Every structure is written in structure tokens, then in C-alpha cells.
Amino acid sequence: MATNALELSHIDAYYGDSHVLHDVSFSCGEARLLGLLGRNGAGKSTCMNVTIGLLAPRRGQVSIFGTPVAGLSPEQISAQGVALVPQGRRIFKSLTVRENLVVAAQKPRDGKHAPWTTETVFAMFPRLEERRNQIAAHLSGGEQQMLAIGRALMGNPRVLLMDEPSEGLAPQIVHEVMNTIRKLKESGLSIVLVEQNPTLVFDVADDIVILNTGRVAVVSTPAALQEGNVDLTQHLGVF
Amino acid sequence: MTFWLLLTVNSITFGSLLFLLAAGFSLIFGLMRIPNLTHGSLFMLGAYFGATFVGGMLGMMFNFWVAAVMAALLVAAFGAVIERLLLRRLPGQQMAQVLVTLGISFIVADFCLMVWGGDPVAVATPDTLVGSVRLGPMIFPIYRIAVIGIAVVVAIALWLLLDRTRLGAMIRAGVDDPDMARVVGIRVSRLFTIVFALGAGIAAFAGVIGGPILTVYPGLDQYMLPLALVVVILGGSGSLLGSVVGSLIIGVLYNFGQALLPELAYFVLFLPMVLVLLLRPQGLFGRFIP
Numbered sequence: 383m384a385t386n387a388l389e390l391s392h393i394d395a396y397y398g399d400s401h402v403l404h405d406v407s408f409s410c411g412e413a414r415l416l417g418l419l420g421r422n423g424a425g426k427s428t429c430m431n432v433t434i435g436l437l438a439p440r441r442g443q444v445s446i447f448g449t450p451v452a453g454l455s456p457e458q459i460s461a462q463g464v465a466l467v468p469q470g471r472r473i474f475k476s477l478t479v480r481e482n483l484v485v486a487a488q489k490p491r492d493g494k495h496a497p498w499t500t501e502t503v504f505a506m507f508p509r510l511e512e513r514r515n516q517i518a519a520h521l522s523g524g525e526q527q528m529l530a531i532g533r534a535l536m537g538n539p540r541v542l543l544m545d546e547p548s549e550g551l552a553p554q555i556v557h558e559v560m561n562t563i564r565k566l567k568e569s570g571l572s573i574v575l576v577e578q579n580p581t582l583v584f585d586v587a588d589d590i591v592i593l594n595t596g597r598v599a600v601v602s603t604p605a606a607l608q609e610g611n612v613d614l615t616q617h618l619g620v621f
Numbered sequence: 622m623t624f625w626l627l628l629t630v631n632s633i634t635f636g637s638l639l640f641l642l643a644a645g646f647s648l649i650f651g652l653m654r655i656p657n658l659t660h661g662s663l664f665m666l667g668a669y670f671g672a673t674f675v676g677g678m679l680g681m682m683f684n685f686w687v688a689a690v691m692a693a694l695l696v697a698a699f700g701a702v703i704e705r706l707l708l709r710r711l712p713g714q715q716m717a718q719v720l721v722t723l724g725i726s727f728i729v730a731d732f733c734l735m736v737w738g739g740d741p742v743a744v745a746t747p748d749t750l751v752g753s754v755r756l757g758p759m760i761f762p763i764y765r766i767a768v769i770g771i772a773v774v775v776a777i778a779l780w781l782l783l784d785r786t787r788l789g790a791m792i793r794a795g796v797d798d799p800d801m802a803r804v805v806g807i808r809v810s811r812l813f814t815i816v817f818a819l820g821a822g823i824a825a826f827a828g829v830i831g832g833p834i835l836t837v838y839p840g841l842d843q844y845m846l847p848l849a850l851v852v853v854i855l856g857g858s859g860s861l862l863g864s865v866v867g868s869l870i871i872g873v874l875y876n877f878g879q880a881l882l883p884e885l886a887y888f889v890l891f892l893p894m895v896l897v898l899l900l901r902p903q904g905l906f907g908r909f910i911p
């Protein structure tokens with residue numbers, strides 16, 4: 383069996399005394415796109431925090447292409463080729479657009495993919511190039527999301543984590559972002575896409591994991607879920 | 622006429638020294654949010670080191686500039702140790718940081734008293750800069766003009782470092798959102814050590830440069846620290862431009878105040894600080910509200 387790009391196994395995670403993730407296990411295969419769904423508060427962002435090293439799990443292991451990383455610092459996990467487009471974008475507001483990109487630059491760790499540079503990011507998001515010397519705080523929400531994606535790509539990751547990239551964006555911009563995600567997937571990147579809205583994810587995902595109150599409730603595929611074998615409203619609310 | 626001109630030159634020279642002191646203080650407070658009360662001590666320690674190296678007290682006499690750089694490096698290393706071993710353990714606890722840095726300043730003061738004694742130590746003006754230049758009817762002391770030039774060079778170098786390099790952008794990213802900076806691979810904790818060491822090194826450098834003007838004596842630390850505080854409160858913490866403007870204002874107020882209204886010198890000095898705190902708490906150019 384080929385090694386998974388990302389694997390969480392039996393993760394228990396806490397914020398202080400509050401037990402947020404319960405025995406969570408899921409994986410994302412190489413060059414695949416895993417849709418991670420769940421209601422607000424289900425623990426999706428916590429899974430991202432655990433993967434990137436912002437929150438050390440109390441139990442369980444996280445592996446990146448077979449390398450165990452649980453307990454390592456975010457800097458070290460980033461060096462393993464994991465990048466995060468965080469919920470709420472969290473771009474560096476006082477830096478210029480170009481600076482947001484260059485501070486995140488890392489060399490690729492395999493010769494496989496053409497490395498991302500400011501030039502290739504600007505080629506993908508021409509609007510960012512127009513605003514390259516503007517302070518990032520002055521960008522629109524959509525532009526900030528593009529910058530957050532571009533910044534993650536500058537790390538030349540093997541695994542890209544995207545936490546609700548469509549949140550708070552106009553439908554037209556959401557459409558653009560989804561197109562970008564599709565392109566990245568075609569380039570061979572392994573992606574975990576967190577969303578609350580299943581219809582967006584069913585479109586692009588190979589596999590689906592649904593979290594419910596910190597536990598894995600469903601492991602399936604978009605096709606199977608769309609056949610209606612699982613009561614989605616039970617886990618996701620009504621759409 | 623000459624009196625006013627000399628007073629102005631002295632004001633700007635003193636402002637330049639204050640800038641060198643306050644720039645590091647402002648950087649550390651503005652970027653890392655650490656109120657570093659050892660900053661005056663680092664200045665004094667640098668001055669004593671400089672005096673020792675220049676005066677040949679180690680059996681060897683060093684060139685003034687070599688001595689200044691050596692003192693800066695030594696104190697920068699000391700600053701890095703303070704940051705790594707102590708302040709690192711107190712993230713976000715400003716009261717604890719105040720107490721620890723205040724405690725270190727007492728230790729440094731006692732150390733200096735033990736090593737260099739209670740008498741003032743003079744630092745010789747570098748040979749090439751002794752004397753005055755005559756410009757028409759006016760006479761300027763060369764060294765004081767040189768201090769201004771040095772401050773300008775340091776200001777430009779700091780600006781380039783923070784604003785025009787990747788390292789500077791990484792430092793600012795670490796200030797904007799430390800967790801996110803780590804997520805994109807920036808080693809924030811190492812950067813903060815660098816910033817602290819840099820601030821400490823510039824303070825020590827300022828101490829040596831100020832030596833020929835101020836002489837070095839016990840209490841120099843507690844004389845300089847409040848001035849740095851006023852500069853940073855006035856100019857705004859974390860802002861290089863704020864440090865420049867704040868230093869010049871305080872340099873002028875301090876010198877003119879002492880010359881013209883000696884009884885009210887401190888009132889003149891602290892009044893603008895009170896006004897700024899009331900009307901613009903983040904300082905003239907500050908980004909943050911402390």
C-alpha cells in the first residue's frame with residue numbers, strides 16, 4: 383500500500399481541560415483531495431491545528447508521507463512540506479502583498495513539482511501582482527484569500543490544508559477559489575479541504591470525512607453520499 | 622548667536638545619542654512587547670566596556686571604533702542570554718518582565734560599581750575627531766558633529782534592515798501573527814532573540830559613543846533610561862521614525878530647558894509626554910496602543 387500524504391491516527395486533542403477531538407483517524411492519499419466536513423464547532427479547525435503543530439495532540443500520531451510529526455513545532459512541520467490556508471485567512475496585515483509571499487518562501491523538498499515563486503504565484507493571481515506593493519490589510523476579502531493561498535504555496539508544500547477558504551466570500555469569488563483548488567489538485571498536490579457546505583466540496587473531493595462533535599462520523603466518497611445513503615442533515619445541519 | 626547655535630548642535634547631538642539608545646528600546650518594546658528596563662544598564666555597561674578597551678585597562682589599547690564594536694558585540698551577547706534564559710520564560714507577562722529586567726539592572730549596576738568603582742571614568746575622544754572646525758564665524762566641535770552622522774547612519778541601516786530585507790519582513794510577520802509566522806516556517810523565537818540582541822548591542826554602542834561627552838559613572842543607567850522611555854512614549858513604540866522625531870524633540874527640550882529654565886528642566890521635559898499620553902496614547906508615530 384502506498385504511503386498516505388497525510389494520516390491522522392487515533393488523535394485525542396484538548397484545549398486545556400476541554401476534550402475536543404476523540405480518537406480521530408483519517409487519511410489523505412497522495413495527489414488526492416480530502417473534503418473534511420462538519421458543523422461549526424465539530425473540530426475541523428482543531429484537526430488542522432493538530433496537523434500543523436499549533437496544538438499538540440495528547441494521544442495519537444500524525445504522519446506526513448510516513449514521517450511522524452505529532453509534537454513537532456509548526457516550523458518543523460512546515461519544513462516537512464505542510465502548508466495551511468487558515469480559517470479567517472490571517473495574512474500578515476502590516477506587510478505588503480509581496481512581503482507576505484517572500485517571508486513564506488521555502489525550497490521544494492523533492493524535484494517533482496515546479497517550485498512556487500512570487501512570479502508563479504503572481505501568474506496564478508494577477509490581481510495580487512497589481513497590488514504587490516500594497517499593505518495587505520487594504521486588500522478585499524477575496525484578494526486576501528488569494529494571498530493566503532499564494533503564501534501557503536510559497537512553502538512549496540506536499541500537503542496543502544485549506545480551512546474554509548470560501549468563508550465570507552461573494553459567490554463569484556468562491557467560484558474562482560474553487561477553480562484554483564481544482565488546478566492545484568491537478569498539479570499533483572495532496573489537499574485537505576475543510577468546509578461546512580457539502581455541495582462545494584462534493585464537486586472537487588475524492589474522499590469525504592465528516593466530523594461530528596469531535597468524532598469521525600462518516601468516511602465516504604462524494605458519489606456515495608450523493609446517492610443519499612447517509613443522513614447528511616444529521617451531521618451537517620440543513621443546506 | 623554662537624550660544625544659540627552651539628545649544629542647537631548640542632541638542633541634536635544629545636538627541637542622536639538618545640536615538641541610538643531609544644531605537645533598540647522601541648524595537649524591543651514595539652515588536653516583542655517587552656518593557657526592557659535593563660536598557661539603561663546596557664548603555665552604561667557598553668560605556669564601561671568601551672572605556673576599558675580604549676583606556677588600555679586590559680593591558681592593551683584598542684582603537685575607539687574597534688572598542689565600540691567590541692562592546693556592542695559583548696553586550697548583544699549578554700542581551701541574547703537575558704532573552705533566552707529569562708524573558709523567554711515569561712511570554713506576555715509584562716509585570717514579571719518589568720520586575721526581572723529591573724532586577725537585572727540592579728545587578729548590572731552593582732557589578733559595574735564593583736569592577737569600575739564609584740569615580741567617573743572618562744572615555745577619550747578618538748584622536749581624529751578631537752578639536753573643532755571653523756565654518757565662517759562659527760566653531761563646531763568635530764566629535765559632536767560626528768555623533769550626529771553616526772546616528773543618521775544607524776537610523777538608515779535600521780530602516781533598511783526592517784523595511785527592505787526579508788529578515789525585516791519576517792520580524793514584522795512574527796509581530797503581526799506569531800503563530801501564523803511559525804506555520805509558514807519562520808523561526809519566530811530565534812528572530813526575537815536577534816531583535817533583543819540587536820537592541821542591546823545598539824544601546825552599548827551608544828554608550829561608548831556617548832562616553833566622551835557624558836563620561837561614565839554609577840547612575841548613568843538610571844539617568845538615561847527615563848529619557849529613552851520618554852522618547853518612545855512620545856514617538857510611539859515600534860516606530861523607527863517615532864524614535865528619530867522623539868529623540869530630537871527630547872534632545873532639544875532637555876538642552877534648552879537646562880540652559881534657559883534650569884529650575885523647570887524636568888517639567889519642560891515631561892510635559893510633552895503627558896500631553897501625548899492624554900491626546901495620542903500610541904505616540905506620534907506608534908502603531909499600537911500600549
Ligand SMILES: Nc1ncnc2c1ncn2[C@@H]1O[C@H](COP(=O)(O)OP(=O)(O)O)[C@@H](O)[C@H]1O
Pocket residue numbers: 397400402420421422423424425426427428429
Ligand atoms: N482556542 C480554543 N480554546 C478552547 N476551545 C476551543 C478553542 N478553539 C476551538 N475550541 C472549541 O473546540 C471545538 C472545536 O472547534 P473547531 O475545531 O474550531 O471547530 P470547527 O473548525 O469545526 O468549527 C469547539 O467546541 C470550540 O468551541
Ligand SMILES: [Mg+2]
Pocket residue numbers: 423426427428469545546
Ligand atoms: Mg473552523
